Amino acid sequence: MKKTIALLLVLSFTAVMSQTFAASKAFYQIKIYHLKNAEQEQKVDDFLKNAYLPALHRAGIPKAGVFKPVKIAGTESGELLIYVFIPFKSMADFQKLPQKLEKDKAYHLDGAAYLNALYSAVPYDRIESILLNAFEGSPNFNLSAVSTPKAERIYELRSYEGHTEAISKNKIEMFNKGDEIGLFKRLGFNAVFYGEVISGPRMPNLMYLTTFANKADRDQHWDAFGKDAYWKVLSAKPEYKNNVSKNVSLFLYPADYSDI
Numbered sequence: 001m002k003k004t005i006a007l008l009l010v011l012s013f014t015a016v017m018s019q020t021f022a023a024s025k026a027f028y029q030i031k032i033y034h035l036k037n038a039e040q041e042q043k044v045d046d047f048l049k050n051a052y053l054p055a056l057h058r059a060g061i062p063k064a065g066v067f068k069p070v071k072i073a074g075t076e077s078g079e080l081l082i083y084v085f086i087p088f089k090s091m092a093d094f095q096k097l098p099q100k101l102e103k104d105k106a107y108h109l110d111g112a113a114y115l116n117a118l119y120s121a122v123p124y125d126r127i128e129s130i131l132l133n134a135f136e137g138s139p140n141f142n143l144s145a146v147s148t149p150k151a152e153r154i155y156e157l158r159s160y161e162g163h164t165e166a167i168s169k170n171k172i173e174m175f176n177k178g179d180e181i182g183l184f185k186r187l188g189f190n191a192v193f194y195g196e197v198i199s200g201p202r203m204p205n206l207m208y209l210t211t212f213a214n215k216a217d218r219d220q221h222w223d224a225f226g227k228d229a230y231w232k233v234l235s236a237k238p239e240y241k242n243n244v245s246k247n248v249s250l251f252l253y254p255a256d257y258s259d260i
Helices: 002-023 038-058 091-103 105-110 165-176 180-186 215-227 229-236
Strands: 027-035 065-069 080-088 126-134 154-161 193-199 205-212 246-254
Touching: 027 038, 027 091, 038 080, 038 091, 038 105, 080 091, 154 165, 154 215, 165 180, 165 193, 165 205, 180 229, 205 215, 215 229
Parallel strands: none
Antiparallel strands: 027 080, 027 126, 065 080, 065 246, 126 193, 154 205, 154 246, 193 205
């Protein structure tokens, strides 16, 4: 009888700890504003700086990132874009945010020009939203240690699409179990987050954000990565072969009012 009770207590404790671990992983949203002109860009900048980020802070989200594409010859899409990265402690916190914003009087006052915009003077074309679960090997986001002026920095947002859900999971396992995350950390990539896309326009997919002092620094880091002995061993393992169908890299820099 005592052994049975002890076993039940152990199982109960294990279940609670498992739930606690699962709950401790962050949940991320990336909002992408698609803009038609510089006037819309200014309107969204004003809203994010003066209303949205302050409201996020009041809602218990102390840090959020705002990024814009870096103008590098041959990499620009020609479209005006603003990326907003919002880290939540859980999906439940993400779901509660609209209600918190609705009750925030300062948010509605400070963001009135954007929130009450007429159909004939809209502040953006469309908003795209991507939702992500943090990786087990990196359960929370990190602030970058890069200290160069924000306008000079390179924040590289990478997405790795998988052929199928199972193959995409294999690439995520490569980051976690294979410790690709540890390799990035050892080489000083200053990763902000790693996440599995659970809702977005291109799935299955994973995304991560690394940061560098400038473009030259970014290129040097990737050169070191490709030559690293551990990477050569890891990438040669049969179980991790052919687990990415498309790799997209975006070069961004943080807005002057960005928290990240």
